[in-house]
Amino acid sequence: DAGVIQSPRHEVTEMGQEVTLRCKPISGHNSLFWYRQTMMRGLELLIYFNNNVPIDDSGMPEDRFSAKMPNASFSTLKIQPSEPRDSAVYFCASSSGGIQPQHFGDGTRLSIL
């Protein structure tokens, strides 16, 4: 079975550039989550969607970050403009909701120079 698919796996770009991260959740899962992981702060929830609708975006750092989920099989996380402090591993996860656990994608390792 296909798991959560993220792209790209790695991204290196200069500060000020727009960065778009992509995620395809597991088919049939109705909840999708975007996380950021750094050594200092651990795993932080940025935003999550339920049935394609953003439910809680309180973890989004600032207006430079935006996320969309146009349909049940695709979501994007965009950073514009990017800054060096955005460097982290960004994970997408999905679940079938309720008390069910989340399944993570391989992550996108983002480096902003």
Added chain:
Amino acid sequence: RKEVEQDPGPFNVPEGATVAFNCTYSNSASQSFFWYRQDCRKEPKLLMSVYSSGNEDGRFTAQLNRASQYISLLIRDSKLSDSATYLCVVKGSGGGADGLTFGKGTHLIIQP
């Protein structure tokens, strides 16, 4: 008080030994609990859910103590391949998929 707290370690343990670590949580209304495992430069993967009565999966045993608000993970007969970071995950009282909080993880190193 942090929502979910774990001893970051590292725990250095000889192969074959038994190791246990705890995780405390602050929200008494938390409903669901999980242990995830994360290998270096990899994504977190579900290790096991934690049930009220405690549960076992092979060499791994998870316990929940609601009164003291902690969960534990016990690994028996540790293997080199058990070396990883173990994340404690707590789900709050909200409905749907919200309220999931990750600890920062406990780093475990199994030594030959």
